[in-house]
Amino acid sequence: MTLKPSYNKYKSLKPPFPFAGAYTSTVLSKLRITLHRHKVQPLLKNSIQETYVSKSGLKLSVHVNCHDSSSKTLFVLPGYLSHHNTSYMQSSLEMFFNSGWNVIRINPVDHGDSLSLNKEVFNAHQHHEVAECIEQYMKEPNHKYSLLGFSFGGNFALRIGCLNVGNKLDKVVSICPMVDHELSLDMMKSSFFKWYYRRKWLRTFKFKQKNWSDIDFSKVYKIKDFKEVTAALLPDILPQQLSLEEYFESYKITPAVIASLNANATIIASKNDPVVPIVTFADLENNEKLNLIITDYGGHNGFIENYKFEDYSIKIAKQEFET
Numbered sequence: 001m002t003l004k005p006s007y008n009k010y011k012s013l014k015p016p017f018p019f020a021g022a023y024t025s026t027v028l029s030k031l032r033i034t035l036h037r038h039k040v041q042p043l044l045k046n047s048i049q050e051t052y053v054s055k056s057g058l059k060l061s062v063h064v065n066c067h068d069s070s071s072k073t074l075f076v077l078p079g080y081l082s083h084h085n086t087s088y089m090q091s092s093l094e095m096f097f098n099s100g101w102n103v104i105r106i107n108p109v110d111h112g113d114s115l116s117l118n119k120e121v122f123n124a125h126q127h128h129e130v131a132e133c134i135e136q137y138m139k140e141p142n143h144k145y146s147l148l149g150f151s152f153g154g155n156f157a158l159r160i161g162c163l164n165v166g167n168k169l170d171k172v173v174s175i176c177p178m179v180d181h182e183l184s185l186d187m188m189k190s191s192f193f194k195w196y197y198r199r200k201w202l203r204t205f206k207f208k209q210k211n212w213s214d215i216d217f218s219k220v221y222k223i224k225d226f227k228e229v230t231a232a233l234l235p236d237i238l239p240q241q242l243s244l245e246e247y248f249e250s251y252k253i254t255p256a257v258i259a260s261l262n263a264n265a266t267i268i269a270s271k272n273d274p275v276v277p278i279v280t281f282a283d284l285e286n287n288e289k290l291n292l293i294i295t296d297y298g299g300h301n302g303f304i305e306n307y308k309f310e311d312y313s314i315k316i317a318k319q320e321f322e323t
Contacts, residue, residue, distance in 0.1 A: 010295055010312050010315075010316060011293075011294070011295055011296065012295075012296050013295065013296070013297065013305070013312065014296065014297055015297055015304050015305060015306070016306060016307065019297075019302070019304040020297050021272075021299070022272040022273065022274045022299045022300075023190070023192075023274055023299065024299075024302075025272075025297065025298060025299030025302030025303070025304055026274060026275070026299035026300045026301065026302045027302075028302070028304065029087050029088070029299070029301065029302040029303070029304055029309070029311070030086075030087050031087075031309060032087040032088075032090065032091055032309045032311070033085075033086075033087050033090060035308075035309050036090065036091070036094065036309070039094055040090045040093065040094050043065055043093055043094060043097055044085070044090075044093075046065060047063045047064065047065050047093075047105075048063070048064045048065075048066075049061060049062070049063055049064075049113070050062045050063075050064060051117065052106075052132075052133040052136060054128075054129040054132050054133065055132060056128075056129060058109055058118055058120060058126065058129045059109075059114065059117035059118055060106055060107060060108060060109065060114055060117075060129060060130065060133050061084070061106075061107040061111075061112060061113045061114040061117065062104060062105070062106050062107070062133065062137075063084045063104070063105040063106075063107075064102075064103075064104050064137075065093060065097050065102065065103045065104075066102040067097075067100065067102060070100055070101065070102050071140075071142070071143055071144060072100070072101050072102065072143070072144040072145075072146070073101065073102040073103075073104060073137065073143065073144070073145050073146070074092075074096050074101045074102070074103050074104070074146050074147070074148055074321070075104050075105075075106060075134050075137070075145070075146070075147045075148070076089060076092050076093070076103060076104070076105045076106070076147075076148045076149070076150075076153075077105075077106055077108070077130065077147070077148070077149040077150065077153030077154075077156050077157055078105075078107065078108075078111055078112070078150060078151075078153050079150045079151030079152050079153050079154075079176075079301065080151055080152035080153075080178070080197065080200065081110055081111055081122065081197075081200040081201065081204060082111060082112070082150075082151075082153075083107055083111050083112025083113070084105035084106075084107055084112050084113075085112070088150050088175070088301050088311065088313075088314070089105055089150075091311045091314050092105075092148060092314055092317075093105065095311075095314050095315075095318055096318065099318065099322075104137055106130060106133055106134070108122065108126055108127075108129070108130050108153075108156070109121070109122045109126050109129070110122035110204050115204065115207060116207075116211070119208065119212050119215070121204070121205075121208065121233070121236075121237050122204070123237050123238055124152075124155070124181075124247070124250070124251040125238065125250070125251070127155075127156040127159045127160050127163075127251075128163070130156055130160060131160045131163050131165045134147065134160065134165055135165045135168070138165075138168050144170050145168055145169055145170060146169060146170050146171045146172070146173070146321050147160060147161065147169050147171075147172045147173070147263075148172075148173050148174075148175070148317060148321075149172075149173075149174050149175070149177065150174075150175050150176060150177075150301050151175075151176050151177065151178055151275070151276070151300065151301060152177075152178045154174030154175055154176060154177025154178065154267070155174070155177050155178045155179065155181075155251060155253060157172050157173075157174045157177070158172060158174050158177060158179075158253055158257065158258075158261070158265060158267075159251065159253070159257065160172070161261045161262060161263045161265055162257060162260045162261055162262060163262070164262070166261060166262030166263045167262045167263070169262070169263040170263065170264075170321075171263060171264045171265070171266065171320065171321055172261070172263050172264070172265040172266070173265070173266045173267075173268065173317045173320050173321065174265065174266070174267050174268070175267075175268045175269075175301060175313050175314075175317065176268070176269055176270070176273055176275070176276050176298075176300050176301050176313075177253065177267060177269070177276070178275075178276055179252065179253035179267075179276070179280045179281060179284070180248075180252050180253070180280040181248055181251065181252070182227070182245070182248035182249075182252075183277070183279075183280055184275065184276055184277060184280060185226055185227055187277045187279075188274075188275065189274075190274050193274060193275055194224075194226065197226060198224065198226055198229070201226075201229065202220075202221065205217035205220065205221070217233075219232060220232050220233060227244065230244060230247070231244045234247060253284070254283065255283055255284060255287060258284060258287050258289055258290050259287070259289060261289050261290075264289070264291075265289060265290050265291070266290070266291040266292075266293060266317070266320045267281065267284070267290060267291070267292050267293065268293045268295070268313050268316055268317060269281055269292075269293070269294050269295070269298075270294070270295045270296070270297055270298030270299060270300075270302075270303070271294060271295065271296050271297070272296070272297055272298065272299060273298065273299060273300045274299065274300055275300040276300060278294065281294070291320065293316060295312075295313075298312075298313060301313070
């Protein structure tokens with residue numbers, strides 16, 4: 001499968017200075033929240049917050065923007081411990097809602113305002129609860145439903161596409177998905193991103209410990225290695241998981257996972273992603289169920305096209321959903 005001709009320009013597009021850099025593109029993309037506020041704010045004010053309670057009892061926060069009459073709905077998932085109002089989530093809301101889509105942004109466990117809803121801690125197997133939530137909003141016959149995920153949410157999106165609910169999805173698009181978490185951690189060179197993701201997790205632990213008196217995560221506060229933290233917590237979070245290696249393998253996106261997709265899928269990734277190494281996509285090439293779109297630049301969920309801070313990964317995603 002190949003990139004649509006109208007978007008071939010993005011494969012080798014070099015954004016203007018300083019947006020071609022892997023780190024500058026990733027970090028500066030956060031400025032979209034401020035720069036695009038005037039366009040997004042009315043949509044945020046009209047968003048309806050709902051809480052979904054899964055069969056297992058986990059609670060997810062859902063933010064819904066619907067038109068009075070629309071025959072297409074997009075579900076959007078954020079990256080690791082991110083939330084519905086991060087820059088790429090707001091850009092997705094603006095782009096798709098203004099193009100006639102209903103947009104439903106879902107915060108998994110410990111993401112955004114789902115943090116305070118659950119005593120349980122986020123883990124990579126909770127894509128089942130997100131899939132349940134998605135299916136609860138699939139009420140209309142002859143309606144087009146699609147799924148968009150970013151980073152770890154992109155990993156969730158692809159695996160959700162392999163579940164039964166995937167049969168009801170028209171398409172899944174995953175931007176900068178975490179396809180091999182273990183290898184990505186091993187190859188991560190940036191001390192900033194190591195600090196950034198560890199800080200996210202520690203803030204979650206401290207919130208849980210403050211709000212549930214029988215929780216104690218103090219044993220991991222001084223551990224700096226992400227994999228060591230995961231190993232220390234695994235017996236409590238997922239006692240049925242035998243080893244750290246098996247846990248990482250359980251949510252790795254492999255050719256077998258792609259082959260089991262029940263919906264057409266597209267992955268959009270950049271060669272200079274500092275969080276998800278491009279080599280992790282090598283085994284996924286030449287798969288008939290997957291459209292793999294790799295751009296030369298973009299960083300990790302950056303994709304700043306110009307000084308208007310337009311996101312060209314979401315432009316590509318929109319074309320993928322609509323053709």
